[in-house]
Amino acid sequence: MAALIRLSELGVGTSGTVREFPAASTAMVRLREMGLLAGTTVTHVRTAPLGDPIEIKVRGYRLTLRKSEAEQILVEPTAG
């Protein structure tokens, strides 16, 4: 298994698989309900012009979240 990195560190245009998700907080439950779960593939589409928030692609749609949330989620970068 490749080393885990924070979702906020995933390079623009690259994808990864969510591996670790922090335990219950309102924000984290909502992100799960929006389809971001352990095992889900995400792509970092772009970062906002001022550096925050980021836009990700998950389950075929686009979602924004702030870096403060993204750095709590660990992903395994997809090889290649």
Place this chain on the structure above:
Amino acid sequence: MALPEHISRASGAPAPSRQPIYALVGNPNCGKSTLFNALTGLKQKIGNYPGVTVEKKIGTTYSQHGQPMTIIDLPGAYSLAARSPDEAVTRDVLLGRRSDTPQPDRILCIVDANNLERNLYLVHQILDLGRPVILVLNMMDVAAQSGLRIRTARLERELGIPVIPCEAVNGKGLVQLRMAMSRPDLPLSRHAWDVPAAIAPAVSDLQASLTEHSGKSPLIARAEALLLLTDQNTVRVAGSAPLHTRTTDILGHWQKKWSSEGTDWAASLVSSRYDAIAKLCAETVEQRTLTSGPSQSDRIDGIVTHPVWGWLVLGGVMTLLFLSIFTFAEYPMNWIDDHVATLSEWVKSSMPAGDLRDLLTDGAVAGVGGVIIFLPQILILFFFIGLLESTGYMARAAFIMDRLMSRVGLNGKSFIPLLSSYACAIPGIMATRTIEDHKDRLVTILVAPLMSCSARLPVYLLMIAALLPSGEVPVLTKVGLMLLMYFLGTAGAFGFAWLFKRTLLKGEPPLMIMELPPYRMPAIKDVVLHMLERAWLFLKRAGTIILGISIVLWFLASYPKVPEGVPASEQLAQSFAGQAGHLLEPAIKPLGFDWQIGIGLISSFAAREVFVSTMGVVFNAEDTGDDTTPLRQALATATWPDGRKLFTPLVCFTLMIFYVFAMQCVATVAVVRRETNSWRWPLFQIAYMTGTAWILSLMVYQVGCLLGF
């Protein structure tokens, strides 16, 4: 449409004996309002859920046999585990927790066919409720274009409920939907999914307690039990029935047990639902052609959210918005002004002189004029906001601006309402409905009137003219002074937002979990309908308050009457308003203002620009319309009783500072009252803004005096 045999034969819930009530639910951005408008046409009623600031929309549609059916359009929601007052209302109505709304008999779920997996999450929660559900797959045309094939019949068989493909924008599928809605019996879903084993006992405990203590039917109780486990700090809103303490105890007991064992119950529940949904989608959705390269939406986003072009686009859109509010609105506003004046003249000429005539012309007609004068700006702003929302640009603007807004503890969604407030705080405050978080919305409403609106402009212009007589100073100095006022107001708004988010309305750290929907052609019909709806609500709710207070203000300025032939300035001085000006003088004397300016401050409550015309009356300046020269000369000669000059440069400057911060607009008060559903916040707003205005003006004047200005 003939329904498959397994559905038509399924033993369904019997049709209710009275007119059936449908609830319409769906995620935001899935075309829910379009479908609601298409089904109900103009047969809609808009109100408020008592005690909350969530809009209640109810419409009527007809079955294929012409029987009326009620549809409640519930606020868009991603989940029944509510995170905003909007979602809480959707949850509570569906669970039958609200005494002010009947529990719907049947549920119409609309989903975006292009984004089935996430949209089905809410549907999955709703299927648990044990009510008949009809699933509407919207935007099938877009799905087909991007190569998605959805096996509707298969989905129907798996879920056991009618599934209707539809294109709400052009009305395709509506006939089939109406037929399904008209069926006397609708099947209950046969979809079964596995509640994680670790959680199942807790669900049964909670279900038993809800059935026993709250009198819920077993299915609803089970659905509510499942929700309680993912509702983090359950958003409670006024009007919703509280949980029985026994139920709360059971919930607490299980949560403590799981916490000590390290079981993440919410996560495992959400995961099991998504597992079930993924299985459904695998069987029913087929991606036929793999779209190559970036989609059209992606290409647009490459420009619109680009570090350089993105700002240019945002700047361009905002400039266009402003130009249209300022320039296009001017013509209808002048037209309204002229016609109100004509109407007033006509009444004057066709009625005998007297109190009643004055009440009608100067009170009622002028008051009605003062209400409808806001309509052009409201209509234009909401047309624009509707376009921005409907195309998907609104979410991009919030995405770009979020970082800046986060500095003061707000998120990107507060940007448009605050910006609109430069034109007029009223549409700005009405536009805060797009902010889901209750506290963020309230903070935005509280600070919006600090943005210098267009009604302050005439006051600034008059004061700058009095302060810096033309010819003596370069134009640039005047422009600089004007910009300083706009800057002070903006800084005040952000400063207070920062302060309120840290003290009064301290909340969760702001989130920016937002969907970026694909760009779409705007549905003009819905945009226009939404715009008219806003304007109507303004007239109905705020208009009556504004009219009432305008008449009171007119009365205060006109009574008690003085004998004929006395100049208007004397009439005003003798009136209740004049007396109030005298009463006010001790409070405003430290700011360098006398009682005559006091009258102007009081009359500003009708609208800030009224200050200018009031000064004209007070100082007997000839009324020459837009040209303020005679008034400026009159102000230059005004003095205190001891002969000191009244409008010194320092007093003019202090007065401008006062106008930047003071809350002096009845119309805004009325709108804040309506949008927050209580008098508490508008009163607080008057107090904090006017208090700040007084303190800052005092400091400016006193320090200025000390420095010898």
